[in-house]
Amino acid sequence: SAVISQKPSRDICQRGTSLTIQCQVDSQVTMMFWYRQQPGQSLTLIATANQGSEATYESGFVIDKFPISRPNLTFSTLTVSNMSPEDSSIYLCSVTKSGGSTDTQYFGPGTRLTVL
Amino acid sequence: SQELEQSPQSLIVQEGKNLTINCTSSKTLYGLYWYKQKYGEGLIFLMMLQKGGEEKSHEKITAKLDEKKQQSSLHITASQPSHAGIYLCGAVSYNTDKLIFGTGTRLQVFP
Numbered sequence: 001s002a003v004i005s006q007k008p009s010r011d012i013c014q015r016g017t018s019l020t021i022q023c024q025v026d027s028q029v030t031m032m033f034w035y036r037q038q039p040g041q042s043l044t045l046i047a048t049a050n051q052g053s054e055a056t057y058e059s060g061f062v063i064d065k066f067p068i069s070r071p072n073l074t075f076s077t078l079t080v081s082n083m084s085p086e087d088s089s090i091y092l093c094s095v096t097k098s099g100g101s102t103d104t105q106y107f108g109p110g111t112r113l114t115v116l
Numbered sequence: 117s118q119e120l121e122q123s124p125q126s127l128i129v130q131e132g133k134n135l136t137i138n139c140t141s142s143k144t145l146y147g148l149y150w151y152k153q154k155y156g157e158g159l160i161f162l163m164m165l166q167k168g169g170e171e172k173s174h175e176k177i178t179a180k181l182d183e184k185k186q187q188s189s190l191h192i193t194a195s196q197p198s199h200a201g202i203y204l205c206g207a208v209s210y211n212t213d214k215l216i217f218g219t220g221t222r223l224q225v226f227p
Contacts, residue, residue: 001161004158006158033214033215042204042217042218042219042220043159043204043217045214045215045216048214058214090158092158092159094215103147104149104161104164105149105161105206105215106161107151107158107159107160107161108158109157109158110157110158
């Protein structure tokens with residue numbers, strides 16, 4: 001399994017500001033993912049962050065709005081830039097771990113963001 | 117594109133009752149995950165199913181994947197308030213190789 005921590009656990013921010021969310025894993029992983037969960041909805045993948053290369057963004061998400069860093073195999077950050085109330089969501093970091101013939105995806109506890 | 121649909125969307129049961137949550141895919145599943153999310157928190161991995169007809173249990177929760185690998189069910193026996201939360205099924209997308217999620221089922225268990 002993987003133990004994932006995120007900071008901050010929650011924050012309340014003003015419109016137009018930026019917030020950087022940190023994700024720390026207890027072991028080295030190749031692939032890290034960032035998800036967004038808007039109120040009352042399921043999870044949506046924002047981007048895949050691989051160490052040593054640019055993050056790959058899903059349709060509807062752009063690097064200028066959600067810059068991602070992946071400096072090593074245990075850490076990543078997601079920045080939510082120029083925030084608006086529509087960015088109020090839970091942001092979740094996730095990693096894939098291999099266990100024999102199967103891969104399992106684990107999630108961090110999430111960062112609850114409220115934008116006023 | 118592949119989609120996962122869960123039913124019911126919400127469920128309110130009395131403590132001690134059994135319940136079932138279903139997850140149906142528009143395409144064949146090559147790995148089906150069940151997660152539990154407490155309100156406003158992260159996801160807890162429950163179990164993963166891969167083979168048609170596979171069934172796994174953990175404590176009072178049993179998950180099954182049908183033979184055709186397009187539907188999975190999650191069954192909770194003798195529900196308790198601690199089972200309350202949102203249950204999400206997830207699967208690796210046939211098109212994109214990324215994990216996609218169902219719409220979620222919100223479970224409430226009252227004493």
